[in-house]
Amino acid sequence: MDFFKDTADFIAGSAANVHTHRPFLAIAASVALGLTLGSLWSAEKSHRTRTIASPLQSFQKPLSDKDKQSLVIPLDVLPGARDVSTPYGSIRVYEWGPEDGPKVLLVHGISTPCLSLGGLAHSLVDRGCRVLIFDLFGRGYSDAPADLPQDDRLFTTQILLALTSSPLSWTGASSGQFALVGYSLGGGIAAAFASHFPNLLSSLVLLAPSGLLRDSHISWQSRVLYAKGLIPEGVVSRLVKGRLKAGPLVKPKHSNGTSHDEKIGVEDALTEELTASPRQVLSRAYPSLTTPAAVAWQVENHQGFVPSFISSLRHGPVPQESQLENWKRLGSYLTQRREQKDTDNLPHDKVLIVLGETDNVIVKDDIVEDASAALEGNAQFKYFSIGHEFPSVKYDELAAQLVEFWN
Structure with missing residues (x-):
């Protein structure tokens, strides 16, 4: 930097x-x-302080219609909103779609609220799915635990808490299981969850997932900035907040993603997740909302956002060295499952990994090689000819591909 x-x-x-x-x-x-x-x-x-409250706590209730209209992220930005009280703070959850439809849980990325996957969620509901989506801790309208690292253990717990808040059964014997779809940081979270609870899932889909990021690709600036204790925490917070407020950088795309000798840092992750499209509709109730506007609102209004962003980079399921065991555990499970079957391998016995061909963060060639090895060949790959932002830009096409994979 x-x-x-x-x-x-x-x-x-x-x-x-x-x-x-x-x-x-x-x-x-x-x-x-x-x-x-x-x-x-x-x-x-x-x-x-055990919990950093979300902006919801500062609102006077009940909100007037005028106050509701003034919110950058309206409380009904997605259908089926509810706030779930937990020992870790409140979680904002949205759930809608046919009650008897195939169940799909979506997990979003590091810098955005779950609104970033709103287009995909709507498209899946259009195809008959029951969708559940929630704001990760410290994003959107979810509180942030102040005394715990944001690692795969905390996020796994959050997934289970969100699921148990549903009026429908998502994990019981009669639930029919559910498909887990994770994007970017959410992909690393989803892979870690699946490695411990594979029997709960009907399938696992990873969209440009973290979790296998090679150590050689992480810039030394990012190592210094996010190594706890090297720089005073107040300085780190000010630097990160300033960078987040600046918004995405304009960087050229590589024809095949990041080159093998290029280093990536927080700017790259931020830039890729905040890429928007004029045709992007994340909320059908509020079609003009964009991901950059939502992130800018978080920076200014959610006191837990910057600490959560930093903690997720420090402790979250991002680098290969901390997550390889989870991926290998999942691969071993899938191999055993395949070997116990008398018929050919079914589509949902493989992990579907969807990648952007010009992704500056998740390098296509690296993830294909590393995921194939860690999952023991139990992976299927699809590609979009754009970058890391494809789930929030090509959501309708992506939804069609997912339904085809599940069927």
Whole structure:
């Protein structure tokens, strides 16, 4: 990031002019000490706070029609809204579609609320599915646990909490199981969940999933920024918030995604998830809503968003080194399941992995190689000729492909 280069230049310049700039250095040292103490105070305060409330808690209830219309993310942005009280904070859940339709659970990415998959959810309901979608902790209208890392264990728990809030049975013997679809960070979450609860699922679909990101692709700037303790937490939060407020960068797409020697950082993940399209309709009730607008609203209005974003990058199911065991466990299960069958392998016995051919974050060639090996060949791949943003742009075409795969 430019921050690191600017800091290095400042330090080098200050060392060369130490005799002429002592007063300025003293001021800089005082500022640095203040930031450090402020960070320590913030960290101590966060330990005393178990939950960071979502913007819902600041609303006066009941809301007037005028207040509802003024919200950037309306409370009825998607059908079937409910707020679920849990020991980890409230979770915003949406569920709609035919009660007797095939059940589909969608899990969204790191920087967006679940609205980003609203187009896909609507398209699946159009095809007869019962869809459940929820805001991950610290996004949209879900609270954020302040005293727990946002790792695959916490997200697995959140999935189970969202499912048990349904008036329908999603996990019982008569439920018919459900299809789990995860996008980006949600793909890593879905793979981890499936590795522990495969019997609950009718199928697993991963859209440009995290979880197998090679260590060699992560930039050193991102390592430093998100390595807890290297930089005061207050400084990290300010830098990340400023970057999130700046919105997506404009970067050229590679014909085959990121090259093998290119490093990726938080800017790439942010840029890819926030790519919008003029034809994009995420909410049919509010068709003008876009993903960038929703993320910008989160940055300014959800006090738990930036901490959740940072925690998800630090602890979430992103790098290969922390998630390979989960993928291998799932692969072993699928192999055993296939070997116990007398008939040929059925489509839902394989994990469907859908990738963008010009994705700057999830490298197509890498994920095909690594996922095939970890899942012991129990994977099927499909591609879109665009980047990481395909689930929120090509949602109708994607829904058709998913239904075809399930059938």
